[in-house]
Amino acid sequence: MTIDHVDLARVDLNLLVALDALLAERSVTRAAARIGLGQSAMSSTLARLRRLFDDELLTRSPEGMRPTPRALALAEPLRTALRQVQALVRREEAFDPATVARQFTISLPDSTEVLLGPRLLAYLRAEAPGVRLLLRGFDRATMLDDLDTDRIDL
Known part of the structure; x- marks a missing residue:
């Protein structure tokens, strides 16, 4: 599959980090705290994510935020992609138990x-x-x- 660089360049990859936090926390407030944003910024981010994916992604319920079927389908591929991006940019050093903190x-x-x-x-x-x-x-x-x-x- 060829990468459409123009189309991909339009996507703010920080949105995907926020989506991962939202899916993990199922709360705008907790997801915001998890990635260091304010609650209103995370609400705006969720609105952007909804437009990007053309799906509600998370809906209010008596138990809190409930992921839509599309959000549930995105969860694991998203986490895999973020791990791959993290591994790509992180320079892993050998684990040394004597010096690790x-x-x-x-x-x-x-x-x-x-x-x-x-x-x-x-x-x-x-x-x-x-x-x-x-x-x-x-x-x-x-x-x-x-x-x-x-x-x-x-």
């Missing part, structure tokens, strides 16, 4: 936390002193969504 969020049952927590923390203190763990309770109902939206790492 990062926080990982892990969701696990309380019993597992009691069994593994102390040994894991001791290991990290010795091998990766800059790594911090945020341990969260395990919720089977939200686990996949939490992973997809990067609220948890593991």
